[in-house]
Amino acid sequence: MSLLEFIFPPGFLANGPVHTALIVGAGAAIVSAVVGVFTVLRGQSFAGHALADVSSAGGSAAFLLGINPLLGFLGVAALAAGGMEWADVRDARERDLVTGVMLGVGLGLTALLLYLDTLRGSTSGAAIAVLFGSMFTIPASIVPLALAVAGAALVAIGAIYRPLLLSSLSADLAQAQGAGVRRTGLVHALALALAVSLAAMTVGAILSTALLIGPAAAALRLADRPGRALAWAVLIGWAATWGGILLAYDSFYWTPGHGWPVSFFIVMLIFIAYLLAGLVGRWLTPRSLERPA
């Protein structure tokens, strides 16, 4: 067996479910990485996680109603993101409390909706798919919508790149300069909702934080300029996602007949990237964009 065959086992590139996973996974990884950098800079990692958990209610509602799960994740995530920005709690302690309470409400609703699903039609594996992701069961018909969502999120971030960066690094300075802090905040929140729902489709609502925060956190350990941090985050998230899909495919041959969950590999690769970035970053740049704790 050649090395190439060892890395890309026969059938990998011709496999329908793998194709869909590669496309949707790449979209989710890229958007999550870009949005994640701003989310980390703004100190809203917990809000990002809560948004994903709340969106699981939409995902499970979609299974119950038999509609496209991406639409379900998206609808609830957008509502929750809008609500979070609208509430505009400035005090960090207070914001964490409100976010935590809403996270509980969202997951509680998810529990109810998944239970109702067992009464009605018993969608096989709905709970696993919503919470931990089921990349190889994503229907190919979802690809155009997923790419449109990814494109919309990137366009939104691109349109407000400068003011968003300024307000993320220093909200007070942005305010003083007359930049529309609230508007950029709202656009960021909506882009966050798009990123989170894409990530929830791929690695599940609970693990989508890993895709959002992990690559961004690793990138901010490596880069001292925002542009470079974005590039690193995209590279790490994308590589971890495709690497995870490949490893999950390979794992079918490690334990015959039982592939390991793809979400596990993606999250582990991101974690390894984060650890390595810490080592490399300390040696590469003594100073980084990451805020001192």
Added chain:
Amino acid sequence: MLRRSLIPAVALSLTTLVAGCASPVQGGRPIAIGIESQYADVISQIAGPYVEVRAIETNPNTDPHQFEASPAVARAIASASLVVENGLGYDPWAARMIAAEPSARRKVIDVQRLLGLPAIANPHVWYDPGTMPAVAAAVAAALSSLQPAQAAYFQANVRKFDASLVPWTEALAAFKRRYPRTPVAVTEPVADELLTAAGCSILTPHSLQIAIMNGVDPAPQDVAAENALLREHRVKVLVYNRQVTSALTDSFLELARRSGIPVVGVYETLPAGYDYQSWMQAELAALVRAVSRGVSTETLGRGAAHP
């Protein structure tokens, strides 16, 4: 292992259970419970008017693997004189409830133990033609010890039951002779024992059937293999579990339709209007229609009890 209860679900479809049925004997008749409706049906056929029979899992539109029992079910089991459970991880809550309410009087028939099956066996045992005759005999023995005066009546009903299965088993043998080793694809191992008895060869990877049954991520290799079976017409029929569906099983169904491969819908509990015999005959008739004429039977119409 085989049960997927991530969600603490309570009782479903307890249409036959009402509050306040805790008295040990109601209307003077002992209560017998079939955890799955097909076992309740067999108990009824053996017991006749001498026992009040109830079924717990009756809804043919939901997944029995996800069933979690409620306090009402616990009360019913506590009051029962006979309980028939499937075992094999299919109804693990039933064994827990029986253990929680010990009673020297109550007879329990665990079908897995009755058949001497290993824990990893396919839990959908009632599709095996050998299962229900053994259950019927065990039910008659248990009822006879509860009501010795009716023992001859129960034995006669067992003979009647066994005789009523003959058209089905003969049709199975005829199918096996006429269409030997018919290649089939399935979504879950639900009717695998029936297909095996009919001499079919099930080409769907076993690991895919288990992944769908347990609701976990399937291996992409297996999904591609199943797609190839359907797209390349390497199977004569897709046997599709009506009670557990997902985007993945929908995609198999869609591909089968597009490729012109007939679909046979199968169930995990008695479909409306059927008894056990007419249900099994209807499934086999659907398989025959699919293989001989390429006609799909995606859902069984409202059935009638066997003559």
